[in-house]
Amino acid sequence: MPxxxxxxxxxxxxxxxxxxxxxxxxxxxxxxxxxxPNTTVVVIDEVETDNWGVGGETITVRRQRE
Amino acid sequence: MPxxxxxxxxxxxxxxxxxxxxxxxxxxxxxxxxxxPNTTVVVIDEVETDNWGVGGETITVRRQRE
Amino acid sequence: MPxxxxxxxxxxxxxxxxxxxxxxxxxxxxxxxxxxPNTTVVVIDEVETDNWGVGGETITVRRQRE
Amino acid sequence: MPxxxxxxxxxxxxxxxxxxxxxxxxxxxxxxxxxxPNTTVVVIDEVETDNWGVGGETITVRRQRE
Amino acid sequence: MPxxxxxxxxxxxxxxxxxxxxxxxxxxxxxxxxxxPNTTVVVIDEVETDNWGVGGETITVRRQRE
Amino acid sequence: MPxxxxxxxxxxxxxxxxxxxxxxxxxxxxxxxxxxPNTTVVVIDEVETDNWGVGGETITVRRQRE
Numbered sequence: 001m002p003x004x005x006x007x008x009x010x011x012x013x014x015x016x017x018x019x020x021x022x023x024x025x026x027x028x029x030x031x032x033x034x035x036x037p038n039t040t041v042v043v044i045d046e047v048e049t050d051n052w053g054v055g056g057e058t059i060t061v062r063r064q065r066e
Numbered sequence: 067m068p069x070x071x072x073x074x075x076x077x078x079x080x081x082x083x084x085x086x087x088x089x090x091x092x093x094x095x096x097x098x099x100x101x102x103p104n105t106t107v108v109v110i111d112e113v114e115t116d117n118w119g120v121g122g123e124t125i126t127v128r129r130q131r132e
Numbered sequence: 133m134p135x136x137x138x139x140x141x142x143x144x145x146x147x148x149x150x151x152x153x154x155x156x157x158x159x160x161x162x163x164x165x166x167x168x169p170n171t172t173v174v175v176i177d178e179v180e181t182d183n184w185g186v187g188g189e190t191i192t193v194r195r196q197r198e
Numbered sequence: 199m200p201x202x203x204x205x206x207x208x209x210x211x212x213x214x215x216x217x218x219x220x221x222x223x224x225x226x227x228x229x230x231x232x233x234x235p236n237t238t239v240v241v242i243d244e245v246e247t248d249n250w251g252v253g254g255e256t257i258t259v260r261r262q263r264e
Numbered sequence: 265m266p267x268x269x270x271x272x273x274x275x276x277x278x279x280x281x282x283x284x285x286x287x288x289x290x291x292x293x294x295x296x297x298x299x300x301p302n303t304t305v306v307v308i309d310e311v312e313t314d315n316w317g318v319g320g321e322t323i324t325v326r327r328q329r330e
Numbered sequence: 331m332p333x334x335x336x337x338x339x340x341x342x343x344x345x346x347x348x349x350x351x352x353x354x355x356x357x358x359x360x361x362x363x364x365x366x367p368n369t370t371v372v373v374i375d376e377v378e379t380d381n382w383g384v385g386g387e388t389i390t391v392r393r394q395r396e
Contacts, residue, residue, distance in 0.1 A: 022119030053220030088251030154317030286383030
């Protein structure tokens with residue numbers, strides 16, 4: 001029954017990568033806590049770089065400096 | 067003052083259906099806990115089927131099998 | 133597969149009332165969007181009144197004024 | 199290490215305004231709790247007015263009445 | 265910079281198991297999306313079984329039937 | 331109508347500090363986006379240091395090293 005929410009910036013994660021995140025997070029709950037994978041829900045949120053901040057500035061600004 | 071967040075897959079819910087979810091969730095808090103509807107907030111997130119997983123696989127894959 | 137999160141202040145909701153919220157929210161998704169209740173998850177968070185604010189002040193302060 | 203999530207309706211907030219929210223929320227955690235800004239994360243969600251409800255009705259309906 | 269939130273029922277997960285969830289979720293983001301582990305945040309919420317519902321009933325009720 | 335969720339580790343924030351976070355976050359939304367403070371909701375979650383991870387390890391472990 002676990003619920004996992006993964007938030008990442010929207011920077012080109014492919015459907016295959018997102019499927020891997022879902023598979024991996026589900027397996028993690030099975031391995032560590034013996035949870036039932038059939039009722040484990042994983043939701044991925046992809047967030048615009050303008051809408052994500054670290055250190056008081058947006059990821060958009062950070063990426064420009066990199 | 068309650069806050070309700072409803073996450074569903076993005077598969078064509080209409081504005082009317084979403085308005086019904088908002089109305090119904092607000093009424094539920096009034097009926098069960100006598101909450102003030104005027105300060106009850108409901109937020110609906112519609113999530114791409116590639117970004118939602120159950121049983122370790124995406125809803126996109128599940129829908130193809132159905 | 134929907135996921136519903138209900139946040140309320142911790143002010144004495146009983147197990148019966150919380151069971152009613154879970155039943156009602158699940159039924160709402162069935163009625164409005166024909167979702168499968170068996171994979172509908174509802175999580176209730178009860179938040180201390182010191183940790184919830186509206187209008188820039190805590191619910192603790194608001195309750196004292198009422 | 200704090201994590202701040204700000205949910206607003208999608209009604210034209212500019213990148214500059216969102217950068218200000220990120221800067222201001224980060225500074226708030228520094229000022230009040232002496233948190234390290236470099237590990238403070240702020241995520242802004244912009245929600246369609248059809249998907250946000252108060253008082254049992256959508257913001258879309260409320261805006262039309264205003 | 266990813267943020268992962270894992271919600272599980274409060275049913276005796278040990279500090280070691282929770283540390284494993286944190287380690288595993290962080291590594292998953294490194295492996296799949298090459299994210300920087302030093303800015304990857306994982307938050308685990310443990311939810312009372314009275315406050316978690318599936319299929320319209322609480323986990324407390326489900327556990328009694330098992 | 332904005333909704334702000336602030337997650338911090340549970341390490342002794344006082345009611346006064348939490349009231350300041352609520353006041354400050356509400357004022358931020360007023361200043362930047364001209365939002366109505368009376369319908370701005372702020373919820374603070376205090377998370378055990380065993381349940382919060384950065385860099386793949388818990389805050390409990392990090393604090394012991396500091």
